[in-house]
Amino acid sequence: MKSIEEKVHLPDPQTQFLVHPLDLPGARKEFLAGWWLGIVATPQVYTALLAFFWAVSNNYVTPVLVPLVMVVIAGWLGAKLTRGAWDYIPRKRHDMDRRMTAMTIVASLIKSLALFVGLLVFMAWTANQDFVPGFSAYPLGMGAAIVLIMAGELVVKLVRRRSVVVISDAISLAVVAVAVWIAFGVLPAGRELAPVDLLPGAAILAGVWLSWLLFSQREAQRNHG
Template sequence: MTTLEEAPTAMEELVDLPDPETQPLVHPLDLPAARTDFRNGWLVGAATSLPVAALVAGIIAYLTRSVVAPIVVFLALSIFGALASRFAINRAWDHIPRKRQDRERPLPRSWDLGAAAILALALGVALLLVVYRLDDADVPLDVRSFTFGMSAVAALLVVADALVGLVRPAGRDRALASLPGVLVVAVATVLAYGAWFDGNAEGSLVFWGAVSMAAAGLLVGAGKLRERRVSARAAQQ
């Protein structure tokens, strides 16, 4: 019987880990035996993340006009998806002794883009449903005008955030991963104007919608700045 002290050695022999002299830390992506489990676990996690689950639940609510169905879908995706993802990823890490696990290694950039693309797809469907719902005859023009003003500023904030991230080296990876979502938001905003208005948008309501969203953006930005300063101050102590 293998003792606890012998377990790492037995595991190394079983999985054929890289030489610890040349590569002391190992990631599941380095091992063919663990790579599939890790990739599948990540994919399930990306497809069932909380934002994706919430957007899918919203789409289900729109299509079914039901209260129960979207709740069931959200809980099923978020809970069972998280459990399945964690199970597969943990099984991948089990191939590597704990002392040699490279838990801090960043994932490939293409994976971040893939996760962003999944979220962008769900976001795009949800936004299109909102666009065409507000195009119905029972929605007053003033509601569309105010909503478009808010949407236009929100789109500008999203685009500006991505551009700032691309300029700053520290935020470039995050900005690149956000590009699919940025594109979806920009396209949805353009489609909204074409679907909602025929040159009859109420300018004053568009303006006040834009002002309200700009104010909300300033508040959020101030909150993030304060949080960043608090974190930096705590790190210095």
């Protein structure tokens, strides 16, 4: 049987059997590009974009569809780049459990700060506008749903004792919760929202989050077999 010639120089398996794309100059650029696009293709950034487009558009369709198209494209490109980066490495040598503490924390901060800014900009713009009381219900419903989902995920990770992920998720949850709390707090008098008003936005976010989870799991299986 002919031996297969490696096109990429991998570390000696005797000294480092498991390899991550960050270990290889050729794969590192693709992996980092996919990582950045993966941040864009998250429910938090989607909600931040929705809040922005909700403020600048004059209908209920554009704020939902335009951010959705943007995050879908980012997710597709990011997944393609990430898959290409892992393809440099034989699957049996994939270091899937590599701890990337700094990148994990940075990603959490970027996503939470994006949502923080998006919600506050939206509420600052709408505060002096003559809109119907339910105009803010969609983005605020999505924000409230994100807080609940993130809190649930944090509890699960606490049970599993994933210390690094827990720290970054706790920071992210705190930032997002403060943003949502402020957004509700600056609602003008007469525009208070009942819990039922938040349900449509929460339902949209739940659907986006579920789709994101399924997509992430499918891509992980494709990348690592």
